[in-house]
Amino acid sequence: MSAELIEINPQNPDQRTIKRVAQSIRDGAIIIYPSDTLYGLGCDITNKQAIERICRIKQIKPEKANFSFICRDFSTISSFTKPISNSNYKLLRKNLPGPFTFIFQASNSLPKLMKNRKKTVGIRIPDSEMIDNLLSHLDYPILSTSITNVDDEYTPYPTDPYEIYETYKHQVDIVLDGGFGKNIPSTVIDLTDGEADIIREGLGHLTY
Numbered sequence: 001m002s003a004e005l006i007e008i009n010p011q012n013p014d015q016r017t018i019k020r021v022a023q024s025i026r027d028g029a030i031i032i033y034p035s036d037t038l039y040g041l042g043c044d045i046t047n048k049q050a051i052e053r054i055c056r057i058k059q060i061k062p063e064k065a066n067f068s069f070i071c072r073d074f075s076t077i078s079s080f081t082k083p084i085s086n087s088n089y090k091l092l093r094k095n096l097p098g099p100f101t102f103i104f105q106a107s108n109s110l111p112k113l114m115k116n117r118k119k120t121v122g123i124r125i126p127d128s129e130m131i132d133n134l135l136s137h138l139d140y141p142i143l144s145t146s147i148t149n150v151d152d153e154y155t156p157y158p159t160d161p162y163e164i165y166e167t168y169k170h171q172v173d174i175v176l177d178g179g180f181g182k183n184i185p186s187t188v189i190d191l192t193d194g195e196a197d198i199i200r201e202g203l204g205h206l207t208y
Contacts, residue, residue, distance in 0.1 A: 003032075003169045005161075010034055010178040013130040022137035024174060030054060032147060032168055033134075034178030035070075036127040037099045037186045037203050038157050039164055041172070042142040045069060051113050051143060057171050058145060062113050068101050068122035070142040072135035077123050080141070082107050088191050091208065097127040099203035103190045114143070120192055130178065146185060157183045 008017055025031060028050050030043045041057065043050035055062050071077050074092065078084060081104035084092070092102065106114075106121040114121070124144065135142065147168070149158050158164050161177040168175065187204035190197040198206065 003172045003175050005165050005175050007177045010130040013133050018133045019137055022134055029173035031174040032172055033176040034181050037182050038146045039181045040144045040146050042144045045140050045143045046111055048113055063116055068124050068144045070124050070144045080107055080109050080121055094207045096125040099186045101186045101188045105192050159183050
C-alpha cells in the first residue's frame, strides 16, 4: 500500500480534507505535513503503534527520541509540562505561534512511551492555519519530528513534497502537499532550568 498524497492549501485548508485527515490520525495514521518550518512526521501522541512506527522510520528507540508535541494553545502545553513560571509564560506569549520549540520538564501526564531519559518535552505551536484547524478536530496534540535527507549533507531537509512522497510513500499513510517547504528548522530554547537557553538557532528570532 502506498501513502495517499493530498494537496492542501496551508493558509486556507479545505475543511472536509482537514476532518478526514484528523479522523485518520485518530485511527492511528502517520502523516507527513508542512509546518511553518520544515515538513514533519506526525501522529497521535497517545497511539503506541503509531509512535513505534515513527521510531522505526527514524531508526531510534522511543526512550532516546527527542520528539516535539504540536499543541493548539497554551492550556494544552500546561497539561504536559511542570508548572511554568510567569516570566517563561510571558516569553511563550510573545513568541507563539511561531517557529520555535520550547523544551520543558515533563509532567506525569506525558504518555509513557514518550518519556525520554531526560524527562523533558519539546513543545511547538506553529504559525499555521492548517495545523490549527487540524488540532481543532483532535483530542490530543500531534507528536512531531522533522524529516531529513540522511544521505545528503548539503540539503539535510527535503522541501519538495513530491520527492518526500516518493521517499516515504511505503512508510507513512498520508503526505499532505502544501507546496515547497522551508529548509530551516525551528529555533530550540531550553527552559528546563528556568532561564531561556537557546540550544539551536533556527528560523525564529526570540523576542524577550
